[in-house]
Amino acid sequence: MRAEIITVGTEILLGDIVNTNSRYLARELALLGIEVYYQGSVGDNEDRLLEAFGESLKRSDLVITTGGLGPTLDDITKEVAAKYFGQKMELNQKSWDEIREFMSKLDKSPTENNKRQAYFPKEATILKNNNGTAPGAIFKKDNKTIIVLPGPPREMVAMFEESVRPYLENLTEDILVSKTLRLYGIGESKLETELLDVIKGQTNPTVAPYASDMEVTLRITAKAKSSEEATKLIGPMEESIRTRVGKYIYGEGDTSLDEVVSKILVEKNLKIAVAESCTGGMVSASLINYPGISSVFMEGLITYSNEAKMERLGVKKETLDKFGAVSEETAIEMAQGVCKKFNTNVGVSTTGVAGPGGGTDEKPVGLVYIGVCINGKTKVKKLNLSGNRFKVRQRAAKEALNELRILLLEL
Amino acid sequence: MRAEIITVGTEILLGDIVNTNSRYLARELALLGIEVYYQGSVGDNEDRLLEAFGESLKRSDLVITTGGLGPTLDDITKEVAAKYFGQKMELNQKSWDEIREFMSKLDKSPTENNKRQAYFPKEATILKNNNGTAPGAIFKKDNKTIIVLPGPPREMVAMFEESVRPYLENLTEDILVSKTLRLYGIGESKLETELLDVIKGQTNPTVAPYASDMEVTLRITAKAKSSEEATKLIGPMEESIRTRVGKYIYGEGDTSLDEVVSKILVEKNLKIAVAESCTGGMVSASLINYPGISSVFMEGLITYSNEAKMERLGVKKETLDKFGAVSEETAIEMAQGVCKKFNTNVGVSTTGVAGPGGGTDEKPVGLVYIGVCINGKTKVKKLNLSGNRFKVRQRAAKEALNELRILLLEL
Structure with missing residues (x-):
């Protein structure tokens, strides 16, 4: 499966914010074994967004967008996705109820604008937003899929984890399991040299080094029919790595x-x-x-x-x-x-x-x-x-x- | 003038790093008054990079790339730019001397691979890299321009400031002058409300707020035929802003x-x-x-x-x-x-x-x-x-x- 990521928003085009959404989605898609060959950023502009959808879906099966789902008139990602697939927007009562419920919890009253956020084509699958007012959605037509997600990273990440990842996992037969080793005191190039014979030509599991300031992270990812099988594949690779550079490994997984x-x-x-x-x-x-x-x-x-x-x-x-x-x-x-x-x-x-x-x-x-x-x-x-x-x-x-x-x- | 930014590299496509280069270039181009409607990221792949150049230069006059200028065989951005314009690569002795001089300062000897970094078409303008071995370059043909810059942010930013910004400033008739005000203790939405009447409908100077954790930055940018004239345009706008939210302004320009x-x-x-x-x-x-x-x-x-x-x-x-x-x-x-x-x-x-x-x-x-x-x-x-x-x-x-x-x- 091949996917592209399109982040929508003038704040990205003008360089007002760093695009962390693309990075998050790219990493998650890679973990799911979904290939990403292009990432793009466009403003909130109908023609350019339509063109971007066209180009991306010519090359790929799936496009994931972030941004442009807000209540104001310049937020048009959802509308353009519907237009691209020739689908008609209509009020979804359930979604509108959920938005009002979310706002009432925050002691806020929805404006007429917020109602726009509850409009979807009846063909779309609506993704509830538990952290904001903008629901996401999955649009499908003729084996092509557009998934639209909100722009604020907190809302986007939660929605991906709750709804999109399970949806994508269902589309691929294989299960992917990853293990992260954290190293300190060795540079990326020296690490690659030390591990050359272990990781050269490896396709399952794969080993990906990622260097940040003074630290290197090694992500071992295995693909199999079950998570037990995948975990088993990781074992010997981890052992080989530990034999060679174990003294630099200070931790595993999400630690510091x-x-x-x-x-x-x-x-x-x-x-x-x-x-x-x-x-x-x-x-x-x-x-x-x-x-x-x-x-x-x-x-x-x-x-x-x-x-x-x-x-x-x-x-x-x-x-x-x-x-x-x-x-x-x-x-x-x-x-x-x-x-x-x-x-x-x-x-x-x-x-x-x-x-x-x-x-x-x-x-x-x-x-x-x-x-x-x-x-x-x-x-x-x-x-x-x-x-x-x-x-x-x-x-x-x-x-x-x-x-x-x-x-x-x-x- | 219209430009696009293409960041090249598998580490971006896999989400291993956050793409700060796009953000930097987007902001700098906006300050120069150059419009950016698209940003893209591609891997180190000849066909896809050629396609990306084609699409971008169909829409824009200028493409700036970062990444893919390293010494190894998978670094191909420069070669693809030359191919796209039908120009032939050859060793540039001056550039090769500069690379060797740079490495000798670090007590390193250049490898045969490094020699690849000194190959350029004779039509290209070579941009010296004072912080690494990869020179950049400006490729031109038929009013279309591709500027290739190295991937490491430190090298890229320095090269942009030393060579690319002056080059681009020469291409535009107007001078842009910006002033940045730094605020603490006020949120972005409250700030927008306070300044609504001042910034509404403003086109010269423009005022752009940018919020990061607990801080907001206001960038006032004016366009004129001379920098004195542009600075004069900024004055009254700054005064209006200071009258309204002056107590939150803790500094100007590049400070903290x-x-x-x-x-x-x-x-x-x-x-x-x-x-x-x-x-x-x-x-x-x-x-x-x-x-x-x-x-x-x-x-x-x-x-x-x-x-x-x-x-x-x-x-x-x-x-x-x-x-x-x-x-x-x-x-x-x-x-x-x-x-x-x-x-x-x-x-x-x-x-x-x-x-x-x-x-x-x-x-x-x-x-x-x-x-x-x-x-x-x-x-x-x-x-x-x-x-x-x-x-x-x-x-x-x-x-x-x-x-x-x-x-x-x-x-």
Whole structure:
């Protein structure tokens, strides 16, 4: 099966918003084994939308649109889909009742405009919107299908998950099962090299790497007649991957480095305190994003100045004078100092040159030291990070979390 | 002039990455007054790319592509553009020298593959890439133009700014001048209502609102024969807007709330210390993103537990017992405590229920108190924020910065 995605809206054409809908739908369709060869964006314009439907359905069996289902007159996606298939719009009483019910829950009264949102051809399958007033719909004619979904991502994603994915799953005989592995500390190209022999020529399961800032995600997807069978196909592939790059894998599925590290601390009941210089609160903020962290997160200190490092953490004046604030020695004393001060099992410190100024030949912008003290033993990691001030700081915070994770696993 | 944007790459079609290139180019073209009616995405496939060029250039004068300029054999955008115009690829020695020079700076040796990146038709204008190995190019034939740019956003944006924007500016007679106003604390729909009479029916200058999380940006764009003339057109419009919603405008142009607040602190030489509970470091981290902050940022404390609030900040046990950690009273004592402890002019505190658990009828998830103490006078702000744990925390941190900004301006 072949599909195309058309996102409708002037805000996309003018670059006012980033098009996350196309990305979401593309990923979901790929997971369903549906091929997408084109994605397009058009404004709320009848002629151009009709032309886009024509071109897309010449090449594909299915078009999914987002946007243009609002109550105002410039929202025309549904009307154009009906016109394209030569179907007549009429009021759907059930849909109109649902819209009014939804609005009354929000203490709002529907306007005459909202009534437009309940008009559909009788041939269409209406998709209820549980998060907004715009219902979606499935239009069909002669083996060609147009599915229209609302534009706001929250409404679109919910409608896809509740109605569209089950509908599409029914159209394909095979079941697709995916497993996601999350890696930190290895670049995409190195990862591809390491896995070349494993993934080369593989068609079932497939392995797709996806790199974002400092992280790589590997998605293993298998196709079979049942989900048990598909899961079985994933097993050996995952094992081969783990054998080669297991040490970089920090988690599976929908998780994050923050969550993984925080969970280990909570599970092992290890009290932690954090002393940050260049990252200025980012490490603590990441840990505190984990809801259960309060049982182990004792305190965080942002000791940006030399005075603060000495007074709050007991970093020695001689250390600062001799080695400087950005040094292995200072990072160690900061991590040990924060442990001691708050009587915790774990202390983490960061100190570095975030830029844009302040760099020297000896200590360039991007030089960061991470200190991790666990039960009295301290390790320090030296980093040379690239990017602007924010990126250097963000990367340093992530490196600190990963370093902590690795050392916690060695316990 | 009419243009289309085609982003090339399997990673977009599979939904592995969000397409930020289209958004960037769309916005820049809109600013240049160039109309964009379609955006498309295609894979690295010769037939489909040829077809896409054909369709786009039937409708438009100019196509800008991103992606597919890499050294490997699946990168074919440039080759397909040449084929579409019937032009022959040949090695461009100057470009090849530049690629080798770029790589030698990174201590890398070019591979035979890299040589492909220096092939262009002699009719093309080559665009040097100062941030990577893939040069771009401008292809022209019979009043139709294809501009090919590299896929990595950093390289693409730099090349657009250095070479493409000046080129396009030369093609249009009118000069466009834009001014961006940044607002905080007002929603997009309320803003539109407030400005209805000012922007209704306006064609020169135009006013475009763009909402992102908790912020709205207003872009005023004027078209004229000279930039002085265009700037003159913007003046009265800006004044009308400021009369109506001036109190929400925190800055102009390329700035951020972090930067604006930090600048005021530095300029007024007001020493600041921060005590965070629910935001857990986010307020400090935002301030520290400003490079000059070290002269005034004294210390930050993440006092997540009641003990930390008492021991570090001197919050009274009775206050915590009687009113709770999430209360006006605690926020006030935290802000005053951190000022006193570090002997600063300004103290900021946050305390709230970030969720997902921990909410009660009386103190629901999203309840946050912000305390700001300036020269001994303390104000507190109560917020009811929506969103998941991360969003509540992020919004609370932004609210704290904005509250601080407003109070600093009253000094």
